[in-house]
Amino acid sequence: MSPRSLCISGLVALVTLAGCGGLGSMPSPTQTNSQTHRRPPAAFNWLQPGIDSTHVADNTAESRLKTRNVSRLQSAWTFPTGAGIGWGVMVDGTAAYANSGDGNLYAIDVSSGSQKWKFATDAYGERGLTSAAVSGSLIYAGCNVAGNNQQQGLCAVKRGSGKLAWSWYDDCNCRPATFMITGPVVSGSTVVFGYYTGGAYGKDVLIALDATSGAELWSAVAGDGNNSLADAIPAIDGGNVFAGTDYGLCSFQLSGGTPNWCSGPNDLGIAPAVEGGVVYASTIQHGFYAFNETTGAQIWQYSPSSGNGSYWNPPAIAGGRAYFATYDSGPIYVLDAASGAFDFTAGGGSFNTETLGSPSVANGVLYATCNLGLCVYNASTGALLASMGGLGNGPPTISNGKVLFPCGLNRSAGVNDVCMYDP
Numbered sequence: 001m002s003p004r005s006l007c008i009s010g011l012v013a014l015v016t017l018a019g020c021g022g023l024g025s026m027p028s029p030t031q032t033n034s035q036t037h038r039r040p041p042a043a044f045n046w047l048q049p050g051i052d053s054t055h056v057a058d059n060t061a062e063s064r065l066k067t068r069n070v071s072r073l074q075s076a077w078t079f080p081t082g083a084g085i086g087w088g089v090m091v092d093g094t095a096a097y098a099n100s101g102d103g104n105l106y107a108i109d110v111s112s113g114s115q116k117w118k119f120a121t122d123a124y125g126e127r128g129l130t131s132a133a134v135s136g137s138l139i140y141a142g143c144n145v146a147g148n149n150q151q152q153g154l155c156a157v158k159r160g161s162g163k164l165a166w167s168w169y170d171d172c173n174c175r176p177a178t179f180m181i182t183g184p185v186v187s188g189s190t191v192v193f194g195y196y197t198g199g200a201y202g203k204d205v206l207i208a209l210d211a212t213s214g215a216e217l218w219s220a221v222a223g224d225g226n227n228s229l230a231d232a233i234p235a236i237d238g239g240n241v242f243a244g245t246d247y248g249l250c251s252f253q254l255s256g257g258t259p260n261w262c263s264g265p266n267d268l269g270i271a272p273a274v275e276g277g278v279v280y281a282s283t284i285q286h287g288f289y290a291f292n293e294t295t296g297a298q299i300w301q302y303s304p305s306s307g308n309g310s311y312w313n314p315p316a317i318a319g320g321r322a323y324f325a326t327y328d329s330g331p332i333y334v335l336d337a338a339s340g341a342f343d344f345t346a347g348g349g350s351f352n353t354e355t356l357g358s359p360s361v362a363n364g365v366l367y368a369t370c371n372l373g374l375c376v377y378n379a380s381t382g383a384l385l386a387s388m389g390g391l392g393n394g395p396p397t398i399s400n401g402k403v404l405f406p407c408g409l410n411r412s413a414g415v416n417d418v419c420m421y422d423p
Contacts, residue, residue, distance in 0.1 A: 044399065044400060045399060046059065046398070047133065048133045048186065049185075050273060053187045053235060054236070054274040054275060055185075055235045055314045055358075056318070057318075057358060057395065058316060058318035058361045059360070059399065062399075065365060065401050066365070067365055073376070073421040073423055074421060075388070076422050077419075078420075079417060081098060081100035081106060083103075084100070084101045085393065085416045087233070088396065090132055090133070090139075090397070091397055091399045091402075092134055094110055095109060096397075096418065096420070097134060099121065100130065101123075101124055103120060104118045104119065105139065106118045110402065113420060116162070119162045121141055121142065122144040122147040122149070123142045123152065130183065131182075131183025132183065132184075133185060133191070135191075136212075138157065138158065138159065140191050141154070142154060149177065150177045151169045152177065153167060153180065154169075154180070154184060155167045165214075166213065168209055170195070172199055172202070174199035174202075176202070178197055178198035179195070180195060181194035181204060182232065182234060182243075183233050186211055186236075187237075187254060189211050190217065190236075191208070191210075191211045192206055192207065192208045193233075194231075194243065203221055204222045205225070206241060206252060218257035222250065223250065228245050228247070229243065230267075232270060232271035232314065233314075234272070235273060237279075238294075240253060240260060240293070241253075241254050242272040242274060243272070244268065244270025244281070245270075246268060247262040248263050248264035249262065249272060251293075263291050263296035264289050264291065265286040267283040267284055269312055271313055271314040273314040273315050275337070276337075278290050278293055278299060279291045280317055280322050282310040282314060283310075284310065286309065287301060287309055288309070288315070288335065289302075301340065304326055310326055310327060313357060314358055316359045316360055317337060318361035319364075321334050321379070322335045322337045322340075325358055326355065328354075329353075330348045331348025331355070331382075332366070332377075344382040347370060347382075352371050353371070353372065353387075356370055356371065356392055356393050357392070357394040359395070360396045360397070361379050364378070365378070365385070366379040366382075367396040369393055369394055370387070372387040372390070373389025374386075374387065374388050374419075375387050375392075389408075393405075394406045394416075401423065403420070403421045403422070404420045
């Protein structure tokens with residue numbers, strides 16, 4: 001694939017790119033990753049979509065659920081919400097957090113399934129803004145500040161009480177108003193999300209805020225800025241932010257928003273996950289990719305035979321394999337992570353096992369929501385091990401022998417419950 005050059009013009013308070021580079025061009029020393037993110041060996045919590053800021057969706061700490069006992073999963077509780085939950089459920093050990101398109105962020109007791117608190121985001125719909133991210137004592141979610149749809153931005157909510165800690169929005173005093181394009185991703189002291197600046201000449205940008213205070217750190221135009229940012233949540237690794245744009249997959253420095261490189265196709269469905277110095281990305285129209293994290297050089301590309309790609313769903317990366325969801329009753333494609341060579345498929349081929357969100361992996365088991373509810377596969381062979389729950393939606397969360405996922409979707413009403421299963 002020929003590289004796409006990156007030439008980004010600045011707006012007020014937006015960073016600019018000093019030069020243009022192509023596929024495989026080396027960033028400057030300040031742009032090169034000094035260290036690549038390594039997930040800790042024991043991750044009890046599932047705090048962001050795909051477990052952490054890299055979105056690889058591999059819980060290496062899971063030991064209770066195995067291929068030989070996962071079929072014994074049974075319903076422990078369900079918690080109703082008033083709309084869809086598009087990006088899964090976050091878990092911090094004792095509480096689960098579901099940001100529903102009904103305009104509420106819910107905290108649910110993991111043991112009982114009872115509501116601990118709810119916070120009114122007043123943000124409706126099932127786009128990426130309905131994802132939440134947990135870090136430290138705060139939960140970050142898109143919101144309409146003070147219930148005003150002209151003040152859409154980000155709210156930081158206290159985990160213990162559900163009370164607002166701070167909120168941020170850009171008051172453009174214009175039409176169309178500003179709005180969130182993607183949900184947030186958090187790394188260290190920085191939270192990043194996609195945003196539309198509003199008005200007749202509004203741009204798609206990445207915004208970075210101080211995670212503790214909500215102070216704006218930087219803003220960077222995504223692609224050419226005109227309907228140019230993918231709805232998929234950006235990923236963060238090694239001091240860089242990775243986001244899908246109309247210039248392809250683009251890398252920005254987390255410290256200041258300076259662009260590093262853009263590579264790959266013009267596909268606004270690009271959804272990244274980062275592991276071991278490689279950015280893996282699904283697309284809607286152009287298949288699956290792997291890029292060098294530092295240079296943007298394309299390592300491999302794979303075009304699935306069933307379906308074009310995935311709706312803003314990043315792959316799961318585990319055990320040397322990359323697991324990509326497809327749509328239109330397509331299966332999960334399992335590829336060799338190093339070479340992109342086809343290994344096997346899991347599910348698909350029928351309405352029942354159509355994958356309805358990003359897959360997740362834990363302890364040799366592959367999980368995906370499907371029209372049967374939750375479809376569970378052997379992560380090494382793709383064999384179906386179990387199905388349960390009834391009409392799932394969004395990526396599953398696996399934590400300490402428990403599986404949580406949005407379920408019971410009423411397609412006409414667009415309503416999800418939160419389902420929790422354990423052995």
